Amino acid sequence: MTPELRIEPLNDNPVNGGGDYVLYWMTSYRRLESNYALQRAVELANQLGKPLIVLEALRIGYKWASDRIHTFMIEGMADNQQAANGVVPYYCYLERNAGDGKGLIQAAAQHACAVVTDHFPAFMIPRMVSAAADQVDVRMEWVDSNGILPMAAADKTFSRAYDFRRFLQKNLPDHFGDMPESDPLSRLEHRGGTLPEEILKRWTMATAEELGNPASIVDALAIDHSVPPAIWSGGAAAGKARVKSFIDKTVELYTTDRNHPDADATSGLSPYLHFGFISAHQVFQALVQREGWSPEDVSEQTKGSREGWWNMSPEAESFLDELITWREVGFNMCYHEPETYMKYESLPGWARQTLEEHADDPRDYVYSLAEFEAGNTHDPIWNAAQNQLVREGRMHNYMRMLWGKKILHWTEHPKDALEIMIELNNKYALDGRDPNSYSGIFWVLGRYDRAWGPEREIFGKIRYMTSKSAKSKLRLNAYVEKYTSDQAQLL
Ligand SMILES: Cc1cc2nc3c(=O)[nH]c(=O)nc-3n(C[C@H](O)[C@H](O)[C@H](O)COP(=O)(O)OP(=O)(O)OC[C@H]3O[C@@H](n4cnc5c(N)ncnc54)[C@H](O)[C@@H]3O)c2cc1C
Known part of the structure; x- marks a missing residue:
């Protein structure tokens, strides 16, 4: 059984026993295996003696929507469609014009006994899902399939990794016995549900042919075409x-x-x-x-x-x-902290204080967002990291830390640094717009860290990093060469 701790209702509506199916609205766990939300939807369908329908949709009107993000997700949908074939009705909707998808979930929910969806706690998902829950008449719940520890197992925010690790060491063993089923659909008892004809007429679902050729869809969408598909395939x-x-x-x-x-x-x-x-x-x-x-x-x-x-x-x-x-x-x-995890004010008091005390320190270099984005700083190591991000949609972890620290170093104010990091990370990184995007970016500014000495200009007591020291202790020449544009030379 799906652990109770992972299931949260999104509204107070009752289950409609007269519905035609249970609807699993897949928003974040884009897979058919090892997925508590899908597992919970299968359990509900079996309890009610109804079939299950899986609906995965991709809209276009969200921040940072680009060829890169869309292509990666459509590749995932192609996989899901193939894996669902003959196992569960799987519908995949790709919005072509902003707003076209509006009403789809409500319409599908009108014929459902209940709706189950994914409990991803960041970016646009909580807002989107709770707006939908207000508009459906049946029970809607979201299920946490994010990590080994259920999010609800900790009743407070941890401000240090050390404290969280201690908590894990005490509490994680209680959850080792609750791993998700690897193939939840194998237990589905009633197969063969379908979405009503009027829904399929109004919202045309994507075909296997379209999903197999993401460019055929993506090229025509009003999304950011300046961010090309990444080097890796999704799915x-x-x-x-x-x-x-x-x-x-x-x-x-x-x-x-x-x-x-x-x-x-x-x-x-x-x-x-x-x-x-x-x-x-x-x-x-x-x-x-x-x-x-x-x-x-x-x-x-x-x-x-x-x-x-x-x-x-x-x-x-x-x-x-x-x-x-x-x-x-x-x-x-x-x-x-759903309202504040992305805000400067959520930094620990000591970090904000020391950053404020040094906010007016003179800067040797100050770059604009456009200069950072173009990898156009005086530092070839930094530029290489930025080029990797832009070209490939990823950045090496150590370089990511250095990248953030230098943005703090080379902007007028830590708030500008925060804005620039969020913009570049979330626009270009495949893994952006994630809880860990904010962990990493805010770590640069002191979250999860402690005060360090000696106190320095601009950084104050925030941990300091330099390209010079990275160069002396790490093997990175080949990296810099690989990601250096023509004009940049190694320091
Ligand atoms: C400025 C900055 C921005 C970052 N932005 C993101 C982001 O947008 N998305 C993202 O997932 N991570 C982000 N990170 C954290 C980390 O850099 C990446 O998770 C890691 O580099 C991913 O590479 P990997 O999968 O090869 O990691 P591995 O080293 O193979 O680690 C395995 C997994 O552990 C998790 N992980 C690893 N390192 C960290 C870390 N430092 N913090 C949190 N989780 C970690 C990731 O889920 C990762 O996939 C950021 C870090 C910094 C300093």
């Missing part, structure tokens, strides 16, 4: 392949090579996690299998230390600290 199949290759080949380098841009030794899973093409549980389980680990192996010590608690290899422990502690502390923040 559950590509996500699973990446998990396999990371666990088989790359994870063993994670402790030694993770920070070296030339080694490119991280998993590259964040875009697949962000769009829900894979679950954190699938990644966790693949690692557990590699390690031959079982829940009894965890240490009794719950002191919040990064190593030793899992009793896995050092590379696996280090990776899990990112996948669970760091990834999920961001979900914790968005869940508990």
Whole structure:
């Protein structure tokens, strides 16, 4: 059964036992496996003796909509359509003009017993979903399939990773027994529902042919065509392949090579996690299998230390600290602080104070958004990182930290730095617009961190980073060369 803790009602309406089907509105967990929301929808359908319908839709009128984001998502829809074939009715709607999709969910819900959707706590999803819940007449609930710890399991916001890690070490074992079913649709008892004809006439669903050729759709949409498709393909199949290759080949380098841009030794899973093409549980389980680990192996010590608690290899422990502690502390923040997680005012008091005290310090360099965006600063290392982001839709983790710190260094005010980081990250990064976009960006300004000395100009007590020190301790020459535009030279 789907854990109660993961299910939250979005309205007070009753289930309509006379409806034709249960509707699963897929907004964020864009996969048919290892998905508590889909699992919950299957359970409801079975309880009510009704079929299940899956509806995945993609609108165009959202911030940062671009060829890059749309193509990645349409590739995911093609996978889902193929996987659903003969298993569950799957409808995929692609909005062609802003506003065309309006009313689709309400219309489909009119014939439903209940609506189940995904509980993604960031970007436009909470607003979109709660607006829909106000307009449907049946019970609507959202289900949390984001992480290993249910978001509702912690009743407060954690402001330090250390405290969250301690909390995880005490509480995570309660949830190891509740992994999502890998194939929830295999338990679906009643197959063969369909959306009513009038809905299909008004909202034409995408065909397999269209989904197989995203450019045929994307080119005609009123979205940002200046951000081209990324180097990676979207979808559950590509996500699973990446998990396999990371666990088989790359994870063993994670402790030694993770920070070296030339080694490119991280998993590259964040875009697949962000769009829900894979679950954190699938990644966790693949690692557990590699390690031959079982829940009894965890240490009794719950002191919040990064190593030793899992009793896995050092590379696996280090990776899990990112996948669970760091990834999920961001979900914790968005869940508990939905109105402020993206605002400057949500920074810890000490960070705001020290940044304000140094806001008027003279800056040697100040760049505009356009100069940053074009990778046009005096620093070839920074420019290389920005070029990677623009060209490929990703940026190496260490470079991401440095990238943010230098934006803070080279803007008039920390609030400008925040705006520029959010704009560039969310516009270009495949994994942008995620709870971890805000964790990472706000970490640059002090969130989850502590005060550091010596106190410096501009940064005050905020942790300081420089390209010079990155160059001296990391292997990054090949990275810089690869992502350097013609005019830039290595420092
Ligand atoms: C300025 C800045 C902006 C960032 N923007 C984003 C963003 O938009 N989306 C995003 O998912 N992450 C963001 N991060 C966090 C981190 O850089 C990426 O999650 C990581 O680089 C993704 O690469 P990977 O999948 O190869 O990571 P791996 O090292 O293979 O880690 C596995 C998974 O753990 C999680 N993870 C790893 N590092 C972190 C971290 N520092 N914080 C939170 N979760 C982490 C991710 O889900 C990642 O996929 C940002 C960090 C900074 C400093």
